Amino acid sequence: MSGKVAVFSAGSWGTAFSIVLADAGNDIVLWARREELAKSINENRENPDYQPGIELPARVSATHDVEQALAGADLVVLATPSQTLRQNLTGWAPYVERDAVLVSLMKGVELGTLERMSEVIAQVTGAGPERIAVVSGPNLSPEIARREPAASVVACADEDVARMLQKRCHSPAFRPYTSTDVLGCELGGAYKNVVGLAVGMAVGLGFGDNTTASVITRGLAETARLATALGANPLTLMGLAGLGDLVATCSSPLSRNRSFGEKLGQGMTTEEILASTRQVAEGAKSCASLHELAMRTGIDAPIAEHVTEVVAGQITARDMMSSFIARDTKAETD
Numbered sequence: 452m453s454g455k456v457a458v459f460s461a462g463s464w465g466t467a468f469s470i471v472l473a474d475a476g477n478d479i480v481l482w483a484r485r486e487e488l489a490k491s492i493n494e495n496r497e498n499p500d501y502q503p504g505i506e507l508p509a510r511v512s513a514t515h516d517v518e519q520a521l522a523g524a525d526l527v528v529l530a531t532p533s534q535t536l537r538q539n540l541t542g543w544a545p546y547v548e549r550d551a552v553l554v555s556l557m558k559g560v561e562l563g564t565l566e567r568m569s570e571v572i573a574q575v576t577g578a579g580p581e582r583i584a585v586v587s588g589p590n591l592s593p594e595i596a597r598r599e600p601a602a603s604v605v606a607c608a609d610e611d612v613a614r615m616l617q618k619r620c621h622s623p624a625f626r627p628y629t630s631t632d633v634l635g636c637e638l639g640g641a642y643k644n645v646v647g648l649a650v651g652m653a654v655g656l657g658f659g660d661n662t663t664a665s666v667i668t669r670g671l672a673e674t675a676r677l678a679t680a681l682g683a684n685p686l687t688l689m690g691l692a693g694l695g696d697l698v699a700t701c702s703s704p705l706s707r708n709r710s711f712g713e714k715l716g717q718g719m720t721t722e723e724i725l726a727s728t729r730q731v732a733e734g735a736k737s738c739a740s741l742h743e744l745a746m747r748t749g750i751d752a753p754i755a756e757h758v759t760e761v762v763a764g765q766i767t768a769r770d771m772m773s774s775f776i777a778r779d780t781k782a783e784t785d
């Protein structure tokens with residue numbers, strides 16, 4: 452099964468996932484925000500800004516023209532920073548083919564509205580749940596771009612559509628599993644970034660594996676508490692889009708969220724860290740929306756709460772770690 456796929460946009464994950472889709476037999480048009488980047492990708496077969504040193508397959512071409520990217524595409528893959536999706540998609544939506552399936556690769560929750568990316572897509576495009584899918588799992592883009600073996604979850608409320616997407620992105624190095632739990636996959640993906648920040652802070656403070664394992668495990672408990680309260684299948688959180696992604700993010704120096712946390716732990720401010728990178732660390736924004744979502748749902752979320760405070764400069768990473776230990780004691784399963 453193959454066809455034309457439009458990928459928005461040519462960042463780290465959009466570029467790496469284009470390689471997966473091309474290896475699986477699709478023709479990809481990769482939209483780049485800057486015209487000169489699209490030109491450079493077409494001329495040099497490489498995205499020097501986001502996946503340097505990786506040769507792009509012949510099936511991948513780039514454009515800065517939205518209409519050209521979307522014409523005839525039956526899959527539209529969205530990989531922008533989460534907080535920019537609504538505004539961007541509003542401009543792109545008029546050119547999306549009527550029956551195209553919209554696939555979110557993003558791992559964030561919108562500030563203010565507290566909406567997941569699939570909810571933003573539904574609102575902006577009017578697409579029903581059978582046309583909205585999510586891909587989420589332990590997929591650090593530099594490893595995917597190098598075609599190192601990895602698995603992931605493709606979720607859609609309509610299982611047939613999830614199966615179609617599974618076929619469209621099953622490549623020799625990338626193994627997708629289907630799910631109908633869109634909410635569980637999205638919250639697993641967004642929450643692991645916040646836990647990755649907390650783990651990074653512990654590493655930056657010089658703490659070892661007992662500390663990081665404790666934060667990871669309590670982070671999974673916090674994720675599962677919120678996600679299941681909102682209707683997720685608890686098994687989703689134990690799978691690739693939950694535990695799997697949490698392990699990859701929290702253990703890898705490639706993770707932008709973990710690295711961001713490490714710098715906070717070493718004493719840098721959020722503003723200094725943001726000024727030092729062009730890539731997005733979604734957890735630095737979604738910590739606030741996830742904490743608010745937890746409060747609105749009546750769920751205890753100390754990791755999201757304290758990470759938000761550290762990112763906002765209200766407490767230090769060391770204060771956060773002390774507070775985790777000093778909190779009222781309770782049963783593990785409460």
Ligand SMILES: NC(=O)c1ccc[n+]([C@@H]2O[C@H](COP(=O)([O-])OP(=O)(O)OC[C@H]3O[C@@H](n4cnc5c(N)ncnc54)[C@H](O)[C@@H]3O)[C@@H](O)[C@H]2O)c1
Pocket residue numbers: 460461462463464465484501530531532533535539556557558559590591592593729730731733
């Ligand atoms: N990189 C990964 O390993 C990875 C893996 C899985 C999921 N994700 C998720 O994919 C999403 C995108 O991440 P990424 O790693 O590709 O980010 P990135 O920072 O590498 O790239 C972001 C892309 O969006 C564009 N962009 C930035 N600001 C924009 C704006 N205001 N309007 C339009 N475009 C804008 C950039 O030009 C770039 O092409 C995030 O939600 C992230 O959590 C990333």
Ligand SMILES: O=P(O)(O)OC[C@H](O)CO
Pocket residue numbers: 558588589590591592644647696699700705706707708709731732733
């Ligand atoms: O680099 P990060 O922290 O955004 O993580 C990338 C992916 O989400 C890992 O699955």
